[in-house]
Structure formats: structure tokens, C-alpha cells
Amino acid sequence: MESFLELELPPTSSKSRSYYFDRNSAINATLYCNGQPSYTIMTNKSGTRTDVCDIATQSVVATIKRREVFADTIKFPARNNGASVAINKWLRPITHSPYHAEPSILLVTDVGNFVWESDAAHRLALYAEEDHHVPVAFFSRNKQPQDAIVLVVKSSAEEMVEDVIVSFIILEQRLRMKEKRRQNGMMPPRHTFFTSCASGRPLLAPHCIPTHLRVI
Structure with missing residues (x-):
């Protein structure tokens, strides 16, 4: 079987960019765009911390922390003086909306508000807050490698691409953990919201790897 790097990925159009995950994992993967590695996602073994790194700048652009007692947090080091905020203030459940079906999640960004939905057309799709017709980003499946994740981001959402990828x-x-609970017929421990991937960790430049994740 061909490896991911041996596959010829289709070019990205000028109206959108496709980010190909090199494995079927949302928490440990390298994302490729136009055949080049763009971002890495790395989660520690305990599943309590996930870092998203921009390979071009060799910097961590976002850190997700999963906590047992307090609210889970998100931190963008280049924003808000590097302060962490509760994820539920950045990704807010929508209870009533004339434009979007429930359940939906409101994504709050510097360029406006957007809404994530899961429907018959897309497993996950992101729309402008007052538009339910054309998504600005959506989840699709690539035929090779098997079950690889492909996140398509329209040009209109490129200025907030980090918000799109991280959210x-x-x-x-969350969807995967919900599906796993259904399959097992039981509720897993709380910390399994972010679990380590058995397929291993993606490669990352040593000086880009957060200190707490480095193997000495």
C-alpha cells in the first residue's frame, strides 16, 4: 500500500484549500496543503493537552487543555497576551437560531461569528452566522489513504484558518468520542475527550515541540 507521502494529492483550487490529515486522527496528525506539510497536531499520552503547530513559522499557534475539575481551555499564544479562555466561551452551544438547526456551535472569531453544524450533507460544516446555504469550511473524506480526514477551507475563511482548524x-x-460511547454502550471516563492515538505522534521540528512533550 502506498504511504501518504507517496500519494499524489489533487491540487487546491484558488477558491478553497484542502488540508489533508496524514492519518485518521483528529488529535495526532500532520496536515498537508498543496502537497506540503502545513500544521501538526500533537496530544500528550494522558490526553490532557493538545498543541497545534504551524510548521512554516515553527511555532505553537494553539493549545487545548482538558481538565478534570475546571472548564477546558484554549490558548492562542499570539492573542490576548497569551491568556487562556474557557473553550465554552469560544465555542458556544446555540439554543435558538432562525438560521441554523440544533444542535449547533457558535465559533467566535476576530472577523465575525460562524456556526458549526453536523447534518446530512456534511459531517461537520462551518457557516457564516446568518447564512445556512454555502459553508465556508467543511469536513470531507479522502479515498486514499483509507479514511483520511480532509478539511476544506474556502478562501473567504482563510484569514481565520487557525480558528477553523482548531475548532x-x-x-x-467530540463526535468520535460520542460514537465510541454508543458503540461501547457505556459512558467513558471524562478525560477521554482527548485520547492518544495508537498510530503514534507526527514529526515536529524539535524547537517547535513544547518542552513538556519532548522525549529526552
């Missing part, structure tokens, strides 16, 4: 991996992992 997507949070919600996709």
Missing part, C-alpha cells in the same frame, strides 16, 4: 479538531474529536 474543527475539537468538535471532530
